[in-house]
Amino acid sequence: MPVPAPNLYPPFNIVRLAYVELFVTDLIKSRTFYVDVLGLQVTHEEADRITLRAMEERGHHCIVLCEAEQPSASVLGFRLYDDPDLDKAHDWFQAQGLQVEWVERSWQGRTLRTRDPQGIPIEFYVRMDHLEPIHQKYALYRGVRPLRIDHFNCFSPNVDEAVAFYNSIGFRVTEYTEDEETKRLWAAWMHRKGGVHDMAFTNGVGPRLHHTAFWVPNPLAIIDLLDLMSTTGWLSNIERGPGRHGISNAFFLYIRDPDGHRIEIYCSDYLTVDPDLPPIKWDLKDPQRQTLWGAPAPRSWFEEGSVFAGTPVREADLKAQPIVAP
């Protein structure tokens, strides 16, 4: 069986995905994209770094943009439940033979940095500065009205291994795609915070970040964003959508930032907090798994992604082919 049984008592308690740091090559251009087009709120700004939050978030940042020579994803951050979880995480990763270190992160308390076995740089923290609520300051809403960071999706050269590892630290599979011939996982969606996913893995050259997703109020916010982007010079940054995923049932849009980092805009998945909720299985050959309404994704969506800074990639073990737009 490709999907591991839920791990009800993980070694430490991860609350949710929390932030991503992206290296971008033109901070001013990226600021326009994330602030003026998407509508994220600037919480700090200096010469080579901008931090952002979405409208219902009270933590200081969900995206950190840093100017760099080359674009990449620098690190994925996860919130832990309580201080002891940090030490448990430290010891557990160390016991797995994975390198751990305590790092300084502005506006955060103690922060543990490590890499998962695929090499993805990840961080754990418990404390982050709280900012005042702005979700009812409706004059600030702009762009797609982003409410919160929702999930990460990563290319993995071996999804079975990635899933087994994240399952061991408490992520539970909610939906997955299996290659019927090899019985290997093609993709899996895994959650901590009670939606379809905090983290997903898709078969491909990796590890690479496929996309970071933001939750919005309803499909009309996504239509508004399409209208805005297509009439303000961002037409070629629209990659795929709008549509409804078979998997997760989400209404989606995929767009690319000025460096090609992919952002998903997303609404309407479902509650998954029951620990025995049976995962939903999709066949790799079922085109409605990708898009319920039948339109295949473009090739770029299957092939392009953001490398993680300082992290080599390798070919995928599984060679099955998805259905792409001709």
Place this chain on the structure above:
Amino acid sequence: MPVPAPNLYPPFNIVRLAYVELFVTDLIKSRTFYVDVLGLQVTHEEADRITLRAMEERGHHCIVLCEAEQPSASVLGFRLYDDPDLDKAHDWFQAQGLQVEWVERSWQGRTLRTRDPQGIPIEFYVRMDHLEPIHQKYALYRGVRPLRIDHFNCFSPNVDEAVAFYNSIGFRVTEYTEDEETKRLWAAWMHRKGGVHDMAFTNGVGPRLHHTAFWVPNPLAIIDLLDLMSTTGWLSNIERGPGRHGISNAFFLYIRDPDGHRIEIYCSDYLTVDPDLPPIKWDLKDPQRQTLWGAPAPRSWFEEGSVFAGTPVREADLKAQPIVAP
């Protein structure tokens, strides 16, 4: 100049497009499509004929489905303003050398049947039986919640000629696509009732009916229809969309009935009643004219259409090529 000046004083007063009669090969299957999926209301039903209206319409029918050996569009119907307009229309068409006849149409008063110079069969009437209002009988709303028939779109082998003719009977161009090289019209949208169009023409093998459009309340009704069709066996009948047209600014979806007759679901164009409203010109090479958000239409959308019963077609005079999905 390819677009004729508005004809403010046409020979008779056309109020709006009103109905289409479609020949279908399996009336039961078509009934499922138009009634259970789209949500049109049956107003009369017999062995080989069904009449339908949309939710805000009080006239007896906007679609007449007739079972036939071969699928085709039988006739396009237009409402005239007052009884004298019928006689004026009769005399005018006769004076053009076009064949006219008075025909019996159930639930209609005097009905004039003729063909436009391209051969499209058209009918004019003034009186149609009124049914009780149902637009506030919300328990009846189903499917895409169709509110009213909105427009026809036809392939024409010579759009310049088609536009000149319909302009002469009072249709005014609101938007058009010009081939920059030949200065010929590629497509034109012409209205009577105050929206972007009652009738549109697109360059192609013709005359053929490209589609019949229905107006719906908002984009979410279209998303609901996509969800419904894609999970009830109608996935392959979804042809194009959802998207926003550059032309008309409408949010759209194109679907195909069981015989391939194309239906557009449509909302949010704009008011065009000012008789001096300048038409909006689009370049044939501008992909946003088709879809503001950039996605090209599939080849079938450019090539397939419904023949008019008993009406031969010919190749288009203009050979320019649209941008299609690869």
Place this chain on the structure above:
Amino acid sequence: MPVPAPNLYPPFNIVRLAYVELFVTDLIKSRTFYVDVLGLQVTHEEADRITLRAMEERGHHCIVLCEAEQPSASVLGFRLYDDPDLDKAHDWFQAQGLQVEWVERSWQGRTLRTRDPQGIPIEFYVRMDHLEPIHQKYALYRGVRPLRIDHFNCFSPNVDEAVAFYNSIGFRVTEYTEDEETKRLWAAWMHRKGGVHDMAFTNGVGPRLHHTAFWVPNPLAIIDLLDLMSTTGWLSNIERGPGRHGISNAFFLYIRDPDGHRIEIYCSDYLTVDPDLPPIKWDLKDPQRQTLWGAPAPRSWFEEGSVFAGTPVREADLKAQPIVAP
């Protein structure tokens, strides 16, 4: 029968309502309301006058705000079809014994000013400067995303007389409320451009302007406006709604500008172009006529309105009482 038969051949051709000039006591504050809150676009601005248009309008103005000592409605403007209609209107009003004059209006061609028999100051024009289309400049959309001016509603001390007069110049009743006891009209909705109304009359101290309405894309735009107004200091300017009118089936919201001029935000009525469309009758005692969902309107909504500059008012002839919120 209280509702006059449709007048199919009026003495001149009115296309639609077009603009209102409002006298306001603090132009800067009014600008904030109409531009920053509602989202209308400034088309001209000087010390004591601002002109505005909505997003799909190409005419220069639908609202003219003028600073004045006292707030009032200065004039209601209507678009005529063609130049000869101006002269026909001139002669017709003169023949009725109503005072007419040609006035200079900036950005308009020849403009005829008169008063209806109740004393409402009205203007007719054919030409207005066209501005470039902005309905696809989505970066400009703000507030409630107003698409176009939709209608005027006026208190009249004798609705039967008001309706008879406007019927004589071609307005057709689409819906009306009758007082069952006296068989007098309590209110009536009359159109020219093909929706439920360009002009409506409600029984009350008059003539006064009850409200000017703007058309918006869908109910969510109205919810957005409520969120914005209630969190930016405009809470007390929200008067009634959101709700659905039984009459017209419109989803509505009523708000008040800084001088108390009432604005309705409105979407989803229906097409009324058929000249024989039977009017819908509502009983004055039916509370769903006001609000389909049952909530009565506040007393202010029945009692308050904008006087027309220089126009005396009188008590209503009909003393029936509407249902108001307790």
Place this chain on the structure above:
Amino acid sequence: MPVPAPNLYPPFNIVRLAYVELFVTDLIKSRTFYVDVLGLQVTHEEADRITLRAMEERGHHCIVLCEAEQPSASVLGFRLYDDPDLDKAHDWFQAQGLQVEWVERSWQGRTLRTRDPQGIPIEFYVRMDHLEPIHQKYALYRGVRPLRIDHFNCFSPNVDEAVAFYNSIGFRVTEYTEDEETKRLWAAWMHRKGGVHDMAFTNGVGPRLHHTAFWVPNPLAIIDLLDLMSTTGWLSNIERGPGRHGISNAFFLYIRDPDGHRIEIYCSDYLTVDPDLPPIKWDLKDPQRQTLWGAPAPRSWFEEGSVFAGTPVREADLKAQPIVAP
């Protein structure tokens, strides 16, 4: 300080609210309300009992309707994390001197029944039969398209005590209303599953069930329900709304079932999984706490509720008065 510090390590792990059993006096009429109007799905049906689930739920029931002589709320059910939590809960409640018993509940595994100190009958379970997913069977969606049960709200004669108790079993306050004079809690919203609340308490004669809430996709689903109820004989069952709560930021509607049991339809609150998320405080005198847009609630909303079967009620200790509609 009125709000207790979050209890990060409760004695047992409650996942979420799960079901309510309602006693109704006319099962057929209630079925019409919950199934045909609201759109819940029947999962079992016998002479005197019907079980229902919402569209994204896979557990067998979220509402159990039982025919009875008198209407009342029979019990509120909560899902625990894992089997050992049931025994921990058993022992903990027993240690508090509260009566506990194991009860048989159809389609559920071991079920523990007890009462909270106010007397509210509650049940805990871990296993419930899973049904096949229907969230993508779009042909089944009806009414308000209910996606899941969201929360309970109860009148409590002493909100401070109720909050202290539920905090001791791990519910965390997300928002609350304080009476500024007495520094007593007027109302509090407490969650387990990551939204604003699974359980809320409001000052009043109690304990009584104020309402059970269902989550829907977006505000348009609520507008659809209003249109449906107001035109199918359910007008007087609409009690309050639509509106946006200041507290929770939710778009809401309150309706009453045939026995007066109150149902809230609800969407768009926010994620609360961070265990140190600061609660938001509202002043009892702030009218926007109830309705961001300013409209006060009707008196019935403050005074009426469902008694719990066999549970005496008492007057509230706190006598402060809310703002009600005049």
